[in-house]
Amino acid sequence: MSQPVYEFKAEIRNDLGKGASRRLRREGHVPAILYGGSEDAVSLTLNHDKIINAADHEGFYSHILTLHIGGKKQQAILKDVQRHPFKPKITHLDFQRVSAKEELHTNLPIHFIGEDAVKKAGGVVVHQMNDIEIACLPKDLPEYIEIDVSALEIGDNIHLSQITAPKGVTFVELTRGEDHDPVLVTVSKPKAEKVEDDAPEAPEAPEVAGDDEDDKE
Numbered sequence: 001m002s003q004p005v006y007e008f009k010a011e012i013r014n015d016l017g018k019g020a021s022r023r024l025r026r027e028g029h030v031p032a033i034l035y036g037g038s039e040d041a042v043s044l045t046l047n048h049d050k051i052i053n054a055a056d057h058e059g060f061y062s063h064i065l066t067l068h069i070g071g072k073k074q075q076a077i078l079k080d081v082q083r084h085p086f087k088p089k090i091t092h093l094d095f096q097r098v099s100a101k102e103e104l105h106t107n108l109p110i111h112f113i114g115e116d117a118v119k120k121a122g123g124v125v126v127h128q129m130n131d132i133e134i135a136c137l138p139k140d141l142p143e144y145i146e147i148d149v150s151a152l153e154i155g156d157n158i159h160l161s162q163i164t165a166p167k168g169v170t171f172v173e174l175t176r177g178e179d180h181d182p183v184l185v186t187v188s189k190p191k192a193e194k195v196e197d198d199a200p201e202a203p204e205a206p207e208v209a210g211d212d213e214d215d216k217e
Contacts, residue, residue, distance in 0.1 A: 006054060007066040010034075010044040025091065032093035034067065034076060039097065044069065051090055055081070062108050064098055064138055075138070077106050098138050105172065107131040108142060112185060114150025123154045123187040132160070132184075133172040140168030149185055157186040 010032065013024070021031045030048045035041035044067070054060045060078065067074045080094035098104055108131060115125045132145050147163060161181045165171050173180045 006060060006063050007068065008046050008050060008054075010046050010067045010069050012070065013043045013045045016043060021092075025089070030090050030093055032095060034069075034074065034095045034097060036076075037097040037099055037102070042069075044095075046093070048090065051093070052088070055090060058109055059143060062106065062141075062143055064141060065095070067095065077104060079106075100138055103135050103137055104141070105133065105135050106141070107133050109144045110184065111144045111146045112149055113146060114148045117150040118152055118187055121153065122190065123152065124190050125149055125152075126186045126188055128157075128183045128185055134165070134169050135172050136169045140166070142166045142169065147184060149187070152185075152187045154187050154189055157183045159183055 013020070013031070024031055024045055025048070028048050029045045030051050032044040032046055033041055034044055061081075062077075064075050064077055067076055075098040076095040077098055078093065079096045080092075081090060082092040083089065084091055096104070110127070110130055110132060112125065112127065118125050134145075145163065145166075147158060149158070152158070159181050160171055160173055160183075163171070163184070173182060
């Protein structure tokens with residue numbers, strides 16, 4: 001199966017404000033902003049159907065995207081997605097320009113492999129983190145970070161410092177000091193099944209003289 005191509009046609013929008021954004025959404029478009037680099041921020045609009053389809057793919061959030069704006073190509077990464085609270089709609093996008101010579105910061109998803117081996121050994125894999133903040137040049141940007149947990153036993157865990165970063169990639173959290181070495185995954189015991197005992201019978205109420213109708217005058 002071929003990898004999706006993340007290229008989108010974007011148009012510059014000059015009609016700004018909440019009212020204009022609502023009209024764009026009703027017409028099937030997504031308001032967006034592109035910022036970063038040495039250029040000013042620019043407001044854009046993109047086709048909602050193309051964006052919502054791309055949003056089903058993990059790579060949309062970690063790949064370098066290509067925006068076609070006014071006949072020119074601009075590479076960018078997705079920095080933020082705003083969604084409708086209950087409808088399957090994207091309401092706004094933030095893109096950051098990418099320059100081949102400038103280091104970029106983004107979050108990459110973690111792919112945990114070998115979980116079946118842990119389960120067969122009686123352990124439960126618990127993901128403490130699902131993505132990692134990285135820094136690298138665009139040419140070195142990987143699609144995801146892979147972590148093999150197959151050798152872990154109950155009580156084991158993996159810290160970020162135990163992972164080998166891909167070539168040209170820096171794990172940002174580790175640059176912040178010794179106290180910044182988060183646990184990425186742990187293996188715990190399965191929860192014991194709760195056995196429900198039969199509920200104890202309620203104690204009988206003590207007999208009180210005069211309760212029976214026969215005792216009443």
